[in-house]
Amino acid sequence: MKFAVIVFPGSNCDVDMYHAVKDELGEQVDLVWHDVDNLDQYDGILLPGGFSYGDYLRSGAIAHMSNVMAAVKKAAEAGKPVLGVCNGFQILLESGLLPGAMLRNKNLKFICRTVELTVENNETMFTSLYEKGEKISIPVAHGEGNYYCDDETLAKLKENNQIAFTYASDVNGSLSDIAGITNEKGNVLGMMPHPERAVDDLLGSADGLKLFQSIVKHWRDSHVVNA
Amino acid sequence: MYKVKVYVTLRESVLDPQGKAVQQSLSSLGYNGVEDVRIGKYMELQFDDTVTDVEGTVKEVCEKLLSNPVIEDYRYEIEESAKQ
Numbered sequence: 001m002k003f004a005v006i007v008f009p010g011s012n013c014d015v016d017m018y019h020a021v022k023d024e025l026g027e028q029v030d031l032v033w034h035d036v037d038n039l040d041q042y043d044g045i046l047l048p049g050g051f052s053y054g055d056y057l058r059s060g061a062i063a064h065m066s067n068v069m070a071a072v073k074k075a076a077e078a079g080k081p082v083l084g085v086c087n088g089f090q091i092l093l094e095s096g097l098l099p100g101a102m103l104r105n106k107n108l109k110f111i112c113r114t115v116e117l118t119v120e121n122n123e124t125m126f127t128s129l130y131e132k133g134e135k136i137s138i139p140v141a142h143g144e145g146n147y148y149c150d151d152e153t154l155a156k157l158k159e160n161n162q163i164a165f166t167y168a169s170d171v172n173g174s175l176s177d178i179a180g181i182t183n184e185k186g187n188v189l190g191m192m193p194h195p196e197r198a199v200d201d202l203l204g205s206a207d208g209l210k211l212f213q214s215i216v217k218h219w220r221d222s223h224v225v226n227a
Numbered sequence: 228m229y230k231v232k233v234y235v236t237l238r239e240s241v242l243d244p245q246g247k248a249v250q251q252s253l254s255s256l257g258y259n260g261v262e263d264v265r266i267g268k269y270m271e272l273q274f275d276d277t278v279t280d281v282e283g284t285v286k287e288v289c290e291k292l293l294s295n296p297v298i299e300d301y302r303y304e305i306e307e308s309a310k311q
Binding site: 057058061065093094099100101103104105106107108146148149150173 | 240242244248293295297
């Protein structure tokens with residue numbers, strides 16, 4: 001399976017993501033600059049964390065106008081897995097690939113620590129190797145991760161099982177403790193916590209690795225004969 | 228030439244933790260009468276004469292980029308301005 005890690009000016013978790021896929025997952029991966037307009041050769045798209053365009057205007061607002069985002073949308077429409085982490089999640093929200101928006105953390109602080117997440121939905125291509133209700137330790141590092149959407153959207157997220165991860169206890173004020181959501185089709189996941197920083201016991205936790213392994217398993221099951 | 232002033236504010240239904248902190252700070256300074264503070268953004272856009280539909284363009288850029296309709300409202304003022 002071949003992944004693209006999209007790099008924007010100001011991305012700073014791109015190399016972590018690259019390392020997670022190449023060295024821990026053992027799959028092919030390229031760092032792809034934001035001005036390309038074709039991602040057809042890739043099977044999975046990863047939008048890393050950071051501060052694209054210095055978070056000017058709103059987090060992710062400028063990045064979502066990048067050339068590459070049309071190709072990311074095309075990949076999402078084709079059903080390919082698209083994962084946005086932290087700033088990547090914010091870009092997916094700004095681009096409309098996921099519903100809702102991010103507000104400043106409730107306590108106005110940049111929160112940087114490992115938190116406990118609950119796997120709410122393990123029937124997605126990103127979470128199939130977790131147990132439903134499993135508690136996992138994944139680091140967060142953000143100032144604007146306070147997820148917000150209107151009541152109607154929240155009801156829809158719940159009804160369609162689009163809430164993949166929640167914080168086991170309140171971290172940033174997010175509505176319903178939402179840490180990660182998918183689109184309706186289930187092939188686009190945005191999450192504030194950083195699974196790519198939790199892929200080896202040496203990093204303090206390897207709980208994030210199963211997320212990447214789930215993506216590969218899903219791809220193998222549908223693309224490889226006798227998988 | 229037109230000068231456009233754009234004001235982007237959080238929707239009424241959205242909590243503003245930054246505004247809340249400022250309100251509390253004002254209250255600790257003794258300004259107890261300040262009931263609520265909402266923080267927003269102010270932008271100035273300078274349009275040249277090649278833009279024919281200024282108002283339409285302003286609305287378009289506000290909706291596409293300058294504000295996020297999920298959490299923000301916008302309003303604008305258009306002023307005619309002389310060439311500098």
